[in-house]
Amino acid sequence: MNNEKLIQRYFLNELSNQEQQEFKMLLKKDKNFKHELTFQKNLQKVIKAEERSKLKAKVREFEQGIDTGNAPTTFWNSWMVAASVLLLIAVGWFSYRSLFSVNYDNLFASNYKEYPNTVYVITRGDSVETLERKAFAAYDSGDQVHAINYFKQLQKNNNLDYLDFYLAQAYLQSDSVQKSIILFEKILENNKLFVGESNWYLALAYLKLGDKINATKYLKKCVADYDYMKEEARKLLDDLD
Amino acid sequence: MNKEEQKTFEALKNGSEETFKKVYEDNRLKFIHFARKYQLSEEESIDIYQDAYIVFYENVTLGKLTALKSTISTYIFSVGKYMIIDRLKKNKKTIDSELALSMAQDDSISVEALLEGETTLTQEQMLLQKFFTLLGGQCKKVLTLFYYRGFNIAEIMIEGGYNSENVVKSQKSRCLKQLKELIKSNTAL
Numbered sequence: 451m452n453n454e455k456l457i458q459r460y461f462l463n464e465l466s467n468q469e470q471q472e473f474k475m476l477l478k479k480d481k482n483f484k485h486e487l488t489f490q491k492n493l494q495k496v497i498k499a500e501e502r503s504k505l506k507a508k509v510r511e512f513e514q515g516i517d518t519g520n521a522p523t524t525f526w527n528s529w530m531v532a533a534s535v536l537l538l539i540a541v542g543w544f545s546y547r548s549l550f551s552v553n554y555d556n557l558f559a560s561n562y563k564e565y566p567n568t569v570y571v572i573t574r575g576d577s578v579e580t581l582e583r584k585a586f587a588a589y590d591s592g593d594q595v596h597a598i599n600y601f602k603q604l605q606k607n608n609n610l611d612y613l614d615f616y617l618a619q620a621y622l623q624s625d626s627v628q629k630s631i632i633l634f635e636k637i638l639e640n641n642k643l644f645v646g647e648s649n650w651y652l653a654l655a656y657l658k659l660g661d662k663i664n665a666t667k668y669l670k671k672c673v674a675d676y677d678y679m680k681e682e683a684r685k686l687l688d689d690l691d
Numbered sequence: 692m693n694k695e696e697q698k699t700f701e702a703l704k705n706g707s708e709e710t711f712k713k714v715y716e717d718n719r720l721k722f723i724h725f726a727r728k729y730q731l732s733e734e735e736s737i738d739i740y741q742d743a744y745i746v747f748y749e750n751v752t753l754g755k756l757t758a759l760k761s762t763i764s765t766y767i768f769s770v771g772k773y774m775i776i777d778r779l780k781k782n783k784k785t786i787d788s789e790l791a792l793s794m795a796q797d798d799s800i801s802v803e804a805l806l807e808g809e810t811t812l813t814q815e816q817m818l819l820q821k822f823f824t825l826l827g828g829q830c831k832k833v834l835t836l837f838y839y840r841g842f843n844i845a846e847i848m849i850e851g852g853y854n855s856e857n858v859v860k861s862q863k864s865r866c867l868k869q870l871k872e873l874i875k876s877n878t879a880l
Contacts, residue, residue, distance in 0.1 A: 490867075496820040500835075510741070
């Protein structure tokens, strides 16, 4: 096989065992062969860098869109567009509210139930007041301010799988909705416990924020991927439609 | 990977621009939140996120990643984590030993895949890059399909609408020769 073809097959990862031997031998003994291979390897790296910088330019463009909302070209244009958008939103919002308003607060209230403590049994006779006991006692009694505090302390020294979930519950009950969303999403990302449950509560958290798009997204996931609250999710999707 | 993720994965593989943008946006905020604990500035976090996302995307489109053991987000975050460590080292910030260990134990992505992602060019390669950009569109296309996308001659023939494999072969050789001549004539000055 000629050297050119051998190098070509090398780049395509197609060298047979015998060809690999030949390749190694040439690399040792033939300076021109080595030189040609280095040239093509450098070229490959250059092309890769080129393609990468194209991709980087593309994602940077997305970023600009996120920051400025695809900004128009001039200062006055941007103000005019912003003002028109605000006006449209305001008009749209009032018409929408008066005609077809979905009452997210009511939907949340009629679907939300605090998740019971299923992980820590509290008995009256407990003689040792552990941090975990304090946390779940506060959680069970609805004292979420203290529950949050204790759960956070627990997190520092323990790697208990369910802490994120109950902390998220406590946040959601105490109206720190954004904080609960971050934790529920983290659970979906990493955990094995309470995943279906977190998905349902994420939908409810977004509902509480009036974010129909994300609420719908997670409700659809509830229906498609999990058993927990599947029927309730289906019904809620109909209500939102 | 659930069904929805599988769909997204396939769409990315097939070059859907819309999905490329959507996946970028879906994971962006989560990554920024995640990167906060490493005390990087928001700009640095975004920069790392972009690089990690590009590595992920390249691995999907170039066929190096054919299936995911976990989720798309987990993959991007794993790449990002390595890149954060790298950045911290370069910034000479101390790295918590536990953090380093937890990162090293993350086996959802191979280190080789990341090393391959390194695109810092040497002086010589930068010069080569300059001349590569001077080549005509056809040459750039053929060489990119071969060296970047990993297409063989027959695949390039179909993709580029060439009449025969021989035409592709000679086009590729001509382009390499042209590139070498460009370098020669400029370095001889």
